[in-house]
Amino acid sequence: MALQSIERLAKEIAKLPGIGEKTAFRLAMHFFYGDDIHRESFASALKDLKTDVVFCRVCGNLSTNELCDICSDEKRDRSILCVVARYADLLAIEQTGEYRGRYHLLHGLIAPIKGVSIRDIRLKELFERVDKETPSEIILAFDAGIEGDTTANYIVKMLAGKQTVSRIAYGISMGSDIENADVHSLSRSMMNRTVLR
Ligand SMILES: [Zn+2]
Numbered sequence: 001m002a003l004q005s006i007e008r009l010a011k012e013i014a015k016l017p018g019i020g021e022k023t024a025f026r027l028a029m030h031f032f033y034g035d036d037i038h039r040e041s042f043a044s045a046l047k048d049l050k051t052d053v054v055f056c057r058v059c060g061n062l063s064t065n066e067l068c069d070i071c072s073d074e075k076r077d078r079s080i081l082c083v084v085a086r087y088a089d090l091l092a093i094e095q096t097g098e099y100r101g102r103y104h105l106l107h108g109l110i111a112p113i114k115g116v117s118i119r120d121i122r123l124k125e126l127f128e129r130v131d132k133e134t135p136s137e138i139i140l141a142f143d144a145g146i147e148g149d150t151t152a153n154y155i156v157k158m159l160a161g162k163q164t165v166s167r168i169a170y171g172i173s174m175g176s177d178i179e180n181a182d183v184h185s186l187s188r189s190m191m192n193r194t195v196l197r
Pocket residue numbers: 056057058059060061067068069070071072
């Protein structure tokens with residue numbers, strides 16, 4: 001039987017997505033044999049994770065300030081709003097370097113099977129924002145699939161304003177997953193978006 005402290009660490013690591021018990025144990029041993037500096041910097045990075053990062057009060061982006069870098073950038077186009085489910089999706093779109101509008105992060109998609117309802121994601125904030133800022137176009141950049149479709153349909157239904165609502169295109173090269181799409185496919189998918197309303 002392994003020592004308690006190693007087991008305790010292995011147990012925590014095993015809670016991470018995609019990590020089985022064997023890998024968790026191997027990683028715990030890696031820390032055990034590794035140097036003190038790495039152990040300490042790892043621990044302090046984990047400890048600071050929640051204290052350094054806040055949600056931008058406008059768009060919900062992860063930020064170190066009340067207003068994120070994108071919202072405080074005067075050069076970003078205020079007439080286009082790109083709605084994404086997750087921070088990773090925003091990062092993927094930013095990496096294309098072609099989108100110059102602003103974002104709204106929902107922090108999830110409507111998924112009744114997983115118990116995620118309309119009220120659990122930042123939809124109310126989106127509608128309030130659209131009312132106030134009146135962007136001319138709203139781009140929905142969700143992964144393909146039932147959760148993305150349900151959320152897109154709901155947004156289209158609720159936004160009875162003057163805005164154009166479009167959704168990014170999905171093709172063979174793009175796949176269904178924004179986070180893992182390559183930069184070229186994703187930028188093409190943003191360009192070839194379909195107007196929903
Ligand atoms: Zn922001």
